[in-house]
Amino acid sequence: MNASPGIQFGHLQSVRPKRFDIPLIPGEDVCDIRCQGEEPLVSIAMITYNHEKYVAEAIESIVGQRASFVFELVIGEDCSKDRTRQIVLEYQRRYPKRIRVVMSDENVGPIANQLRVERACRGKYIAYCEGDDFWQRSDKLQVQVDFLEAHPECSVVYSGYTLLKGGKAKKVTTVPGQTADMANILSFDDILFGNCFQFATCTTVGRRAIIERAHALCPIMSEDLSFGDVTRHLLFASAGHVGFIPEVLGTYRINPGGVSQDIKTCLRFVFDGIHVKKWFLNEFRPGSIDGERRLARQCFPYVFYFAEQTYDPTLTRELVKLAKECGYRLPVGLKMKLALCGGSRRTHRAVRATMGFFRAWHERYRMRAQKRTQGT
Numbered sequence: 001m002n003a004s005p006g007i008q009f010g011h012l013q014s015v016r017p018k019r020f021d022i023p024l025i026p027g028e029d030v031c032d033i034r035c036q037g038e039e040p041l042v043s044i045a046m047i048t049y050n051h052e053k054y055v056a057e058a059i060e061s062i063v064g065q066r067a068s069f070v071f072e073l074v075i076g077e078d079c080s081k082d083r084t085r086q087i088v089l090e091y092q093r094r095y096p097k098r099i100r101v102v103m104s105d106e107n108v109g110p111i112a113n114q115l116r117v118e119r120a121c122r123g124k125y126i127a128y129c130e131g132d133d134f135w136q137r138s139d140k141l142q143v144q145v146d147f148l149e150a151h152p153e154c155s156v157v158y159s160g161y162t163l164l165k166g167g168k169a170k171k172v173t174t175v176p177g178q179t180a181d182m183a184n185i186l187s188f189d190d191i192l193f194g195n196c197f198q199f200a201t202c203t204t205v206g207r208r209a210i211i212e213r214a215h216a217l218c219p220i221m222s223e224d225l226s227f228g229d230v231t232r233h234l235l236f237a238s239a240g241h242v243g244f245i246p247e248v249l250g251t252y253r254i255n256p257g258g259v260s261q262d263i264k265t266c267l268r269f270v271f272d273g274i275h276v277k278k279w280f281l282n283e284f285r286p287g288s289i290d291g292e293r294r295l296a297r298q299c300f301p302y303v304f305y306f307a308e309q310t311y312d313p314t315l316t317r318e319l320v321k322l323a324k325e326c327g328y329r330l331p332v333g334l335k336m337k338l339a340l341c342g343g344s345r346r347t348h349r350a351v352r353a354t355m356g357f358f359r360a361w362h363e364r365y366r367m368r369a370q371k372r373t374q375g376t
Contacts, residue, residue: 017220020112022215026104027076027116030089032096035189041069042141043121043208047113048075048131052082054253059091062137063098067142074290075131076117079107083130114228115221126208128229132253133202136162140249144205147243154185155240156206156233158199159249166254172198173246184244191237192280193294201229202250210239220279225272226265234280274299 025220044062048055062073071094072161077088085103092099102120118126125145129135140159147157160173214221214235221231236242277295285291 010225018224019219020115021190022115022119022222024107025112025119027102027108027120028104029100029102029120030092031100038070040123041126042125042145042205043066043123044071044073044127044129044141045114045117045121046073046075046129046131047078047110047117048080048084048088049078049107049110049113050080050082050084051131052080052084052087054132054134055084055087056091056132058129058131059088059099062129063091063095064138065135065141066138067145069145071098071141072121072123074117074120075099075101076113077101078110078113079104090162109224111222111224111228115215118208119215121208121211123208125205126206126211128232128345129202129250132255133200133251134253135202135250137249141205143245143247144203145251145342147245148205148207150180151185151241151243153241154243155210156204156236157243157245159203160247161200161203162248162251163200163250167249171248172200173248182205184246186237186244186282188234188237191233191242191289192285193275193298199229199233200250202252204229204232204236206232206236207239210236220276225276227266227272230273232277234276238280238284239316254282261366270299288348 023042046058046062048058051058059073065071075088075092077085079085088101090099100120108116125140127144127146135141144157144159148154151157160171162234163170163172211232219233221235225231274295277299278292281288281291281295
């Protein structure tokens with residue numbers, strides 16, 4: 001596979017992400033050899049770092065699964081600064097037939113941690129659950145494995161989930177853009193040009209052979225990006241159809257004060273998302289001008305939103321130039337914001353308030369027009 005040239009983002013992303021040499025990532029596999037005789041059908045990959053408040057709940061939700069097959073839990077503990085390692089090792093001693101722990105004496109970061117955990121997995125299928133998430137139903141694994149066994153054309157299956165943020169819970173049981181005729185089976189284009197971030201990692205169950213091949217053949221898998229889940233969503237989608245079960249099977253937790261609270265970190269997420277999607281577009285839809293434009297239309301509104309929040313005129317000018325190169329037409333309202341990008345915070349607040357008024361006015365106009373259309 002050929003690596004994509006990537007996108008340059010000035011002082012935020014001026015060089016390509018570094019790549020890990022997967023076999024050289026340090027990791028000791030802590031397990032009871034006497035209990036590892038039977039090969040599991042499913043391996044659950046869990047990465048954890050500073051999750052002492054949540055990791056016990058995550059582990060309990062997995063070891064409590066009722067399934068007609070053998071499964072294992074492989075936990076990557078990345079030198080946490082709290083009691084996470086002690087908790088994880090205590091569970092390994094309590095469930096030696098089911099739990100293995102991969103760890104080292106140095107912190108390797110979330111991407112390398114994920115890669116070494118995947119390398120240690122042995123099952124035909126691989127499921128995911130991070131240390132601060134958890135599964136809700138005790139038959140979660142059985143339901144999704146049964147789906148994959150019944151649908152050999154699918155490389156992966158996801159499900160609905162509960163989004164837990166700041167003590168508030170929201171159920172997500174549909175895929176953005178999903179229609180009734182899609183019948184819960186999605187294609188590669190649905191994932192590439194849709195919102196990959198809407199899939200919860202804790203609901204992922206896929207065919208491990210795809211991950212194993214990608215470790216050897218797909219260079220973007222080993223890049224040190226700000227996330228790894230979107231890369232895997234697209235990887236699975238490129239190898240087959242994508243299944244979706246519209247039932248709530250897991251909980252995805254957003255911790256207050258986490259990286260999602262940092263505007264520039266969020267902006268880097270978006271940049272990395274564009275980089276990953278462009279790589280898959282170039283690899284599986286080479287030369288697609290329409291595909292480039294669809295990605296631009298999808299991604300740039302998020303980019304400009306986060307950029308405007310940073311009050312950084314240099315960054316915003318770079319993004320304007322990049323957007324034009326990708327064929328993205330800036331809306332009139334956005335042009336008004338960018339014209340005042342060098343102004344003070346007070347100016348920015350005034351522009352946002354003005355645009356809020358125009359958005360509300362436009363929504364009222366649209367609703368009146370819709371009622372008139374329905375009346376005729």
